[in-house]
Amino acid sequence: MPRYAQLVMGPAGSGKSTYCATMLEHCQALNRSVQVVNLDPAAEHFNYPVMADIRELIQVDDVMEDDSLRFGPNGGLIFCMEYFANNFDWLEESLGHVEDDYILFDCPGQIELYTHLPVMKQLVEQLQQWEFRVCGVFLVDSQFMVETFKFISGVMAALSAMVTLETSQVNIMTKMDLLSPKAKKEMEKYLDPDMYSMMEDNSVALRSKKFRKLTKAICGLIDDYSMVRFLPFDRTDEEGINIVLQHIDFSIQYGEDLEFKEPRETDGEPSNPNVDEFFQDRDDS
Numbered sequence: 001m002p003r004y005a006q007l008v009m010g011p012a013g014s015g016k017s018t019y020c021a022t023m024l025e026h027c028q029a030l031n032r033s034v035q036v037v038n039l040d041p042a043a044e045h046f047n048y049p050v051m052a053d054i055r056e057l058i059q060v061d062d063v064m065e066d067d068s069l070r071f072g073p074n075g076g077l078i079f080c081m082e083y084f085a086n087n088f089d090w091l092e093e094s095l096g097h098v099e100d101d102y103i104l105f106d107c108p109g110q111i112e113l114y115t116h117l118p119v120m121k122q123l124v125e126q127l128q129q130w131e132f133r134v135c136g137v138f139l140v141d142s143q144f145m146v147e148t149f150k151f152i153s154g155v156m157a158a159l160s161a162m163v164t165l166e167t168s169q170v171n172i173m174t175k176m177d178l179l180s181p182k183a184k185k186e187m188e189k190y191l192d193p194d195m196y197s198m199m200e201d202n203s204v205a206l207r208s209k210k211f212r213k214l215t216k217a218i219c220g221l222i223d224d225y226s227m228v229r230f231l232p233f234d235r236t237d238e239e240g241i242n243i244v245l246q247h248i249d250f251s252i253q254y255g256e257d258l259e260f261k262e263p264r265e266t267d268g269e270p271s272n273p274n275v276d277e278f279f280q281d282r283d284d285s
């Protein structure tokens, strides 16, 4: 029997813990059994019951107070995550094995974990060895995405996680309830972005010719391959939460274990079938 995991990632304060609490509540209302694991060794409080908490294994405060280590908060967190990667048997023991496990992992917000450090990739590989189908859920705060260049940098952060982890990924814009109706309307163009026209609209703001060319190339790459799309997440909108959940379920084929879907034919290199299906599906719509 496969097991299912959402790896909830994103920059500090993007709403990961709130997402986990909201999703847990939503699933409970649907009578679905979902559990949450806290993987943030610096977490102080969260609004959900946990099945496992990394702070039982290691805490940032202990690392910072250790005279032989002398880390600050960021270095301390990285140390904790590396320690965690060397002690995955703790996680295995804490998770146990229940039929049809569906687990949300609330990850820390240090962006370097998703760009160049190997820890998260090692976690994905370990979970896959334990028969988990893993979906990365990358959150970005919609408050910071209302301008084109901020949007591009959010896209790059999400893309970086996607490339590093090599797993299917659903990207989400959080805190949509905080946007004014006007900003919400404006946000529509970022949910289904046309990177080329976005670039044209803003090219005047780019004084350096070289920088303009580079930005254009990045926008072209993202657009041509439909690499990154965002789904809106408003914690007060049950229907919207359900749409997000359906996208994630689809990408890990939750509930479809009796019939494993064949990936559709794609040109060129075979890549991750879940990602392909997800994006093809969105392109069709």
Ligand SMILES: Nc1nc2c(ncn2[C@@H]2O[C@H](COP(=O)(O)OP(=O)(O)OP(=O)(O)O)[C@@H](O)[C@H]2O)c(=O)[nH]1
Pocket: 010, 011, 012, 013, 014, 015, 016, 017, 018, 019, 040, 107, 108, 109, 174, 175, 176, 177, 178, 233, 234, 235
């Ligand atoms: N209005 C609103 N506030 C939100 C939403 N999601 C998160 N917040 C608020 O944003 C702040 C940060 O949310 P968290 O869920 O702790 O964010 P996080 O990504 O877990 O933060 P770190 O673990 O510190 O990286 C909190 O004050 C939340 O109440 C949302 O959808 N709507």
Ligand SMILES: [Mg+2]
Pocket: 016, 017, 018, 040, 043, 106
């Ligand atoms: Mg958190």
